[in-house]
Amino acid sequence: MPDAQALVDAHHHVWDLEVRPQPWLDEPAHDPIRRTFSAHALRSAATRPIAGRRLTSTVVVQCIASVPETRDLLALADSDPLIGAVVGWADLTSPAIGDVLDDLRSGNAGGYLRAVRHLVQAESDPHWLQRPDVERGLRAVGERGLGYDVLIGPHQLPQAIRLAQRLPELPLVLDHAGKPPIARRELADWEQQLRALARHSQVRCKVSGLITEADHEKWTVDDIRPVWDVLLSAFGPDRLMFGSDWPVANLAGGWNRWAATVDELLTGCSATEIHAVLVGTATTFYRLTPAPTKEGTECF
Known part of the structure; x- marks a missing residue:
């Protein structure tokens, strides 16, 4: 039976500015997070349960190339027993590319690379994901049993759709x-493209990063709910993962x-659906060791 206590955070970052600079933090808007963040700091921050579950496992994601x-x-x-998988970077x-991935x-610790x-969102080429060299690299990723995290802005969703069409495996x-423009309340184009992408069965979606697309100071659950409703309708809970x-x-x-917002959004979902969003989808996609069998993962 699914573990009713497990909770996977499928998308977080760590960085140590004394070890490696993060140039993207130089933007003035990033002043509040221009300092070192460790996995231990995440443990201290993540104290709020979701659907009665407390954090048991995470996926740490690259920040820079x-x-x-x-x-x-x-x-x-x-x-660190909290971290179950890594989303890394290679050119x-x-x-x-194949040799780099193999290395x-x-x-x-190479087995943690899943x-x-x-950062396609920073690429100005409107067809970057369709470049022959990029497609060759992505095929090398797939041939090694790895997945690909698609980081794009809403205007780049057509690229992701073409990628899903061309590389269905x-x-x-x-x-x-896909970073819906929540603050501008202009979701129609995003929704149309998002639903088109969701028709491709190999695509999953992270319920993450939405509050930073809303008004940072004034957002409420009601601002996030329309996006959640689209995601749940388009992907279903078995293809959504909390981050x-x-x-x-x-x-x-x-x-x-x-976490409190996600808890409220899950109201009305069945126990099976909640488990899928909070544990199951991420565990399957990133091939995570079930949290109860990985010694030391539970934070509390």
Whole structure:
């Protein structure tokens, strides 16, 4: 039977500014999070249960285009029982992408690498995901049994749809629901494209990063609910996974406020559906060890 106590955070970050700079934090809007954040800090922050569940396992996700950062994240996963998987980075355009992935996976902690991500949202090429060198790299990812985290803005959803069409064998997960423009209350185009992407069965979606797309100071659950309703309708609970996007979430309320929001959004869902969103989808996609059997994972 599903463990009614487990809770997986399928998307969070860590960084140590004394070890590796994070240039994206130089933007003035990021002042509140321009400091070091560790996995221990996440434990301290994530005290609010969701549907009676407390955090038991996480997926840590890359921040910058850096293979050394990915190695650091793998080592962290190997040493910290809270972290069950790593989404790393490798240069998808490189002819040596296969060798780089093999090298990352060959180390002592290489088994924690379960997916790769690139910051496509920062690419100006409207067809970046369809570039021949990128597609070659993505095929190398899939051939090694890895998934791909799709980080895009709403205007790039057509790229993700074409990717799903062209590489149906590659497991995909859409980060942050494609960043719907919640603050502008302009969801129609996003919804149309999101539903088109959801028709491809290999695509999953993270219920994450939504509060930072809303008004950071004024958002309420009612601002998030229309997006949730679309996601639940388009993907169903078996293809949705909870993620905090911590510590970026601190810009708009933090882990606990987002957890309380997800708790409210899940009202009316069955126990099986709640388990899928909070545990099952992420566990399957990232091949996580069930939290109760990984010694030391429970925070409380």
